[in-house]
Amino acid sequence: MPVYQVPALPSEDKRWRIVNGTMRRHGYSRNALIETLHTVQSSFGYLDKDSIRFVAKSLRVPLSQAYGVVTFYHYFSMKPPGRHTCTICTGTACYIKGADKVLAQTEKHLHIKVGETTPDGNISLTTARCVGACGRAPVALMDGDLIGQIQAGQVVAQLEGWAAHE
Amino acid sequence: MNSEELQQISETVQHQHEQFDYEVNVCMGTGCLSQHSDKLKDALTKEAETSGKRYHVRRTGCMGLCAAGPLALVDPVGTRYGHLQESDAKAVIASLGQKPIESREIHLEQYFHGQRHVVLENAGRIDPEKIDEYIGRGGYAALLKALTEMDPAAVIDQIAKSGLRGRGGGGYPTGLKWGTVAKAVGSPKYVICNGDEGDPGAFMDRSVLESDPQRVIEGMAIAAYAVGASKGYMYVRAEYPLAVSRLTTSLREARRSGFLGNNICGTPFNFDIEIRLGAGAFVCGEETALIASIEGKRGTPRPRPPYPAVSGLWNCPTLINNVETFANVAPILRNGAEWFAGMGTARSKGTKVFALTGKITNTGLVEIPMGMPLREIIFSIGGGVPDGHKFKAVQTGGPSGGCLPEEHLDLNISYDALIGAGSMMGSGGMIVMDDTSCMVNVARFFVEFCMTESCGKCIPCRAGTAQMYDLLTKICNGEATHHDLELLIDLCDVVKNTSLCGLGQTAPNPVLSTLRYFRDEYLEHIDNHCCPAGVCACGTVDAKPQKHTAELAEVEV
Numbered sequence: 112m113p114v115y116q117v118p119a120l121p122s123e124d125k126r127w128r129i130v131n132g133t134m135r136r137h138g139y140s141r142n143a144l145i146e147t148l149h150t151v152q153s154s155f156g157y158l159d160k161d162s163i164r165f166v167a168k169s170l171r172v173p174l175s176q177a178y179g180v181v182t183f184y185h186y187f188s189m190k191p192p193g194r195h196t197c198t199i200c201t202g203t204a205c206y207i208k209g210a211d212k213v214l215a216q217t218e219k220h221l222h223i224k225v226g227e228t229t230p231d232g233n234i235s236l237t238t239a240r241c242v243g244a245c246g247r248a249p250v251a252l253m254d255g256d257l258i259g260q261i262q263a264g265q266v267v268a269q270l271e272g273w274a275a276h277e
Numbered sequence: 278m279n280s281e282e283l284q285q286i287s288e289t290v291q292h293q294h295e296q297f298d299y300e301v302n303v304c305m306g307t308g309c310l311s312q313h314s315d316k317l318k319d320a321l322t323k324e325a326e327t328s329g330k331r332y333h334v335r336r337t338g339c340m341g342l343c344a345a346g347p348l349a350l351v352d353p354v355g356t357r358y359g360h361l362q363e364s365d366a367k368a369v370i371a372s373l374g375q376k377p378i379e380s381r382e383i384h385l386e387q388y389f390h391g392q393r394h395v396v397l398e399n400a401g402r403i404d405p406e407k408i409d410e411y412i413g414r415g416g417y418a419a420l421l422k423a424l425t426e427m428d429p430a431a432v433i434d435q436i437a438k439s440g441l442r443g444r445g446g447g448g449y450p451t452g453l454k455w456g457t458v459a460k461a462v463g464s465p466k467y468v469i470c471n472g473d474e475g476d477p478g479a480f481m482d483r484s485v486l487e488s489d490p491q492r493v494i495e496g497m498a499i500a501a502y503a504v505g506a507s508k509g510y511m512y513v514r515a516e517y518p519l520a521v522s523r524l525t526t527s528l529r530e531a532r533r534s535g536f537l538g539n540n541i542c543g544t545p546f547n548f549d550i551e552i553r554l555g556a557g558a559f560v561c562g563e564e565t566a567l568i569a570s571i572e573g574k575r576g577t578p579r580p581r582p583p584y585p586a587v588s589g590l591w592n593c594p595t596l597i598n599n600v601e602t603f604a605n606v607a608p609i610l611r612n613g614a615e616w617f618a619g620m621g622t623a624r625s626k627g628t629k630v631f632a633l634t635g636k637i638t639n640t641g642l643v644e645i646p647m648g649m650p651l652r653e654i655i656f657s658i659g660g661g662v663p664d665g666h667k668f669k670a671v672q673t674g675g676p677s678g679g680c681l682p683e684e685h686l687d688l689n690i691s692y693d694a695l696i697g698a699g700s701m702m703g704s705g706g707m708i709v710m711d712d713t714s715c716m717v718n719v720a721r722f723f724v725e726f727c728m729t730e731s732c733g734k735c736i737p738c739r740a741g742t743a744q745m746y747d748l749l750t751k752i753c754n755g756e757a758t759h760h761d762l763e764l765l766i767d768l769c770d771v772v773k774n775t776s777l778c779g780l781g782q783t784a785p786n787p788v789l790s791t792l793r794y795f796r797d798e799y800l801e802h803i804d805n806h807c808c809p810a811g812v813c814a815c816g817t818v819d820a821k822p823q824k825h826t827a828e829l830a831e832v833e834v
Contacts, residue, residue, distance in 0.1 A: 144573035149515065149554050176574065183575040183732070184556030186515050202477030203672065203708050204634035206722055240559065240726075241477035242516055243484075245634040245706075246308045246343020246641045257311035 115139075118168050121161055126154040130162075134169055141172050144180055148187060157188045185240070193228040193235035195273045197266065198252040202241030205249040213249060214238065216263035220270060234273060278535045278542050280421055283412060290413030299332035299373045302401060304348040306339030306487050307480075307519055308641075313363065314347035320366035321349075328370045338488015340401035343641040345383055350401060359383040388639050391658040393620065395628045396604045397644045400488035405523050408530040411491040417536055419610035423499050424544045432503040433459060436606065438614035440626030445471055445562070445599030446674065446703040447779075448625075448692035454596065457586040458504040461594035466506040468497050469590065469597045470550075471567060472513040472520070475559035476675025477726065479706030481630040482600040484642050486513065486520035489604070490527040494550060496603030498536060499610065501548045504596050509550040510571055515557065524552060559676075559730035563778045564589075564597045566732065577734045578778035599704065601630060621647030625691035635672075635708040638663045645690070652686040655709060666711035670794070674703030676723045676730075677783030679790025680716060699790040701783070715812035716795040717802055721749040723787035727780060738781030741772035745788065752799060755806035755815025762803060766792065 117139065120127040133150040137143030147170065151162045158181055167177035181187045199205075199214045214225070221229055221236055228235040244250045247259025253269050294300070303309075303318040321334045340348045345359030349369070356377045358369065365381060372378050394400075403410040411417070423432050437452025458466060470493060474482040486493065497509050511528075513521055528550055531537045539547045553571050560566045561576040568590050570576040589595025605627060609617045618626050625647040631654065634640050638660030645654060655661065655671060662668045670680040679700030681688070688694050692702050710719065728742040748765045751757040769785035776782045792799060798809055806815050 142571065142573035145556055145570065146554065146573075149556070170573075172573070179575050180573070184558050186555075186557035203675070203706070203722070204478040204640075206477075207635045207708060207710055207714060207719075239516060240475065240557065240730075241479075242307075243474065243480035243514075244307050244311060244343075245478050245480055245632055247311060247346070248634060248640070250311070257307065259308070259311050 115171070118165065121165050127165075129154050130166070131169075134166075139170055141170050144170055144172055144177060145184070148177075148181060152187060157191045159189065159191075190228070191232075194233050195254050196235045196237060196252075197254075197270065198237045198239050198242075199266070200240075200242050200244070200248070200250045200252070201238045202245060202248070204245035205241075208248045210249040213251070213261060213263045213266060217266050217270070220267050234270060278417075278421070280418075280425075283417060283421060286409050286412045290409050294333075294413075297331050297333040299330070299354075300352040301332060301334045301369065301373075302337045302340075302350040302352065303334065304338070304340040304346065304350075304401060305336045306343075306484060307517075308339065308343035309346040309348055310519070312347045314361075316363045317347055317349070317361055317366060320363045321369065324366050324370045330370065330373055332370070332373060336404050336406075337401045338399075338403075338405045339484040339642060341397070341642040342383070342385070342388060342639060344639055348383075348401075351377075357383045357385075357389075385639065385660075387657050388643075388660065391649075391653065392644050393628050393646045394644050395608050395617075395620075396485060396492075396601055396630055397488070397642070398608070399492065400484065403489065405488050405490055406526045406530070408491055408527070408534055411489070415611060416491055416607070417495055419607040420495050420498050420502075420536060421542055423502055423610055424542050424546055429459060429503045429505065432499060432610070435610060435614045436503070439609045439617040440614075440621075440624075441602065441605055441609065441617065442625065442692060443599060444601035444605070444629065444704070446677070446701065448702060451598065451602055454586060454598070455500065455503050457584075458506075458594050458596040461587050463588075463592075463594045465508060465593055466504055467590045467593060467595040468501045468504065468506045468509040468548075469567065469571070469595060470497055470509065470511045470600055470603055471562065471564070471597055472511060472517075472600045473555045473562045473567060474514060474517075474600075474704060475562045475730075476677075476704050476706050478634055478672075478708045479632050479675055479704045481632055481642060481705045483514075483517050483520050485600055485604050485630070486517070487523055490520075490524045491531065492607055493600055493603045494527060494531050494537070496606035497550060498541070498548050499606050500596055500598065500603065502546055504594075506596065507547050507549075509548060510553050510590070511550055512553045512555060512561070512567055512571060514555040516555075521552065521554065528552070558732070559726075560732045560778070560780050563780060566778070567597065568595065575732070577732045578780075580777060601705070622689065622691045624693055629690065629702070629705060631705045631707045633659050633707050633709070636662050636666065636711040636714075637709040647691050648689045650686070651681070651688050651690060654690070654707070655686070659709070662709065662711045666713060668709065669712050669714060670710045670716065672700075672708040672710065672719070672787075673706065674701035674783075674786070675706050676726045677701060677779065677786055678703045678706075679786050680710070680719065680794065681790070682794040685794075699786070699793055701786070713810055713812070715753075715808050715810035716791045716798050717749065717752055717808070718810075718812045720787045720791045721746065721753055724749055724784065727784035731780065731784075735775075735777035735781060737772045737775040738777065738784065741768055741776075741781070742784050744768055745772065745785070749788070752802045753808070753813040753815065755802055755808075755813070757803050759803060762799060
């Protein structure tokens with residue numbers, strides 16, 4: 112029986128070694144697909160076609176399944192994120208406390224819709240289903256930092272700060 | 278590890294405690310951390326070098342009252358502080374042994390004394406990443422007892438006798454489930470902890486995992502021993518980075534102390550746990566979808582039977598329980614099934630953790646004995662609706678649950694009572710709404726959630742929720758007719774009865790329960806084209822005549 116050959120890393124980029132490490136830790140098992148995709152996304156920020164192809168080939172998973180998984184789960188993104196990310200929680204508690212208004216104002220300020228990035232690639236705007244900090248609703252994640260009891264003005268001020276430091 | 282060694286660790290921890298006159302516990306759960314409680318802790322620790330007092334600053338998990346964060350608890354005096362800032366550190370330390378700082382002290386006797394902590398007994402009391410502190414508070418005694426003094430059947434018997442029911446929402450008797458998996462033919466068997474807390478507005482599991490992860494690990498190990506499993510998976514949402522990192526540390530500590538791995542506590546029992554990250558799909562809270570996700574596939578459910586207890590992960594018998602269910606296991610074995618069965622109502626035993634959020638004064642986490650009236654939870658423990666607004670409804674059970682109006686406030690919380698009232702226990706989110714919320718709009722919000730989270734496998738859920746959303750939007754915009762309302766009710770019936778999994782079957786619940794209790798609001802939108810709460814696009818009662826005149830004017834032109 113021919114021994115399975117793990118494909119070569121796509122490039123010299125060191126981040127591929129981290130990805131490969133995750134797969135090795137799981138013994139290149141097919142069920143490590145989601146774990147590996149998590150590693151790719153946390154290392155590269157998003158999943159492009161090449162990385163999905165590489166992971167699928169390494170784990171011997173049909174490309175269709177890998178693509179299906181990437182597009183099924185909300186956490187995975189196939190678009191490169193902006194330099195900064197503004198995530199507004201739209202869970203129930205946040206919604207009751209007016210997260211929709213904050214979101215509308217943020218969209219208006221940035222002139223983009225949820226899931227888009229400003230044309231200059233500086234700021235991405237996303238929503239989260241619930242970050243579990245409902246006690247502090249409404250909440251936003253500014254570059255991963257959780258801010259509680261936000262007002263629309265606060266978000267806009269932060270966004271302007273990001274735009275200024277560009 | 279044997280009982281003497283466990284005792285020894287316990288005594289060492291006790292001895293360490295005795296070296297200090299005071300202990301300052303700082304909450305470092307997600308809520309308080311977002312208000313820089315880490316800086317507060319550093320400042321308190323730094324103060325120790327110069328103050329000359331013998332005290333210990335400890336990082337702890339969630340203390341519950343997120344509304345007043347960052348929180349701190351000074352032991353042994355029991356002073357609770359809220360809204361503490363880094364700059365308060367000096368004053369806090371100076372006040373040790375003297376009068377507490379008046380302006381920062383929390384006096385919420387009702388909030389704390391109405392509760393009964395079983396799952397949260399260590400939350401806010403121990404450092405979640407130190408296994409010794411957990412052992413110091415009686416941790417792992419239950420696992421040791423199970424492994425050395427009981428056979429698996431006796432463990433299952435204890436759990437069954439306690440009357441514990443699944444805390445993830447379904448309320449299936451835990452003892453029965455364990456018994457089925459134990460009897461199932463097939464090997465290996467798996468134990469899965471469902472930490473995919475997808476219900477928006479619920480954060481009990483996150484809080485338990487952040488503040489007392491060892492308790493869940495111990496519960497899983499006991500379950501594995503009872504059903505004969507040797508491998509466990511902890512499925513946690515990727516949106517909970519702090520919980521994941523504390524869990525990773527705790528698993529490492531548990532392995533090092535010999536509570537996971539081979540020959541646990543010197544017995545032939547082997548068990549280990551692996552963490553699997555969710556990837557943001559609400560449907561993965563459903564057990565068959567969760568299994569598909571662990572297998573590395575799209576999280577779509579499949580028809581049951583066969584139930585996972587018979588054919589689950591990789592077609593092997595699999596036990597799936599919620600985080601909170603596992604957290605209840607160790608105390609039951611430690612204190613006995615009778616002790617647990619002594620709390621709660623006839624058919625719902627023990628306590629339940631609820632996440633109180635929305636328009637309520639004391640937002641945060643509360644653990645109450647089953648059978649407590651809703652009114653007491655919301656108005657006594659929760660402190661009622663703030664800013665002089667009027668209570669309108671409380672939503673329980675997440676997107677699958679329902680909204681209960683004021684006349685149901687005397688309902689005693691239990692699985693069956695909530696279902697009888699048209700809602701459900703769910704995982705324990707409790708969202709309070711006041712007169713500024715439009716119930717039609719809220720129903721639309723939940724249906725929108727279910728629509729986007731539908732996995733698309735079965736048509737009633739995929740297409741039905743989308744049509745329901747369109748109809749509700751029409752009502753919200755004041756463009757609907759009575760025929761639309763009838764169609765909506767019909768559609769709810771179809772989606773409820775023909776969907777494949779729990780997501781679709783319960784998706785119409787928010788619509789049905791709001792229709793049951795707030796039908797007049799729907800009719801107001803349809804007949805008078807206005808939104809009584811002034812939320813929807815169709816405008817309020819006052820704004821209406823002007824719009825009408827404007828429309829009339831247009832017609833005349």
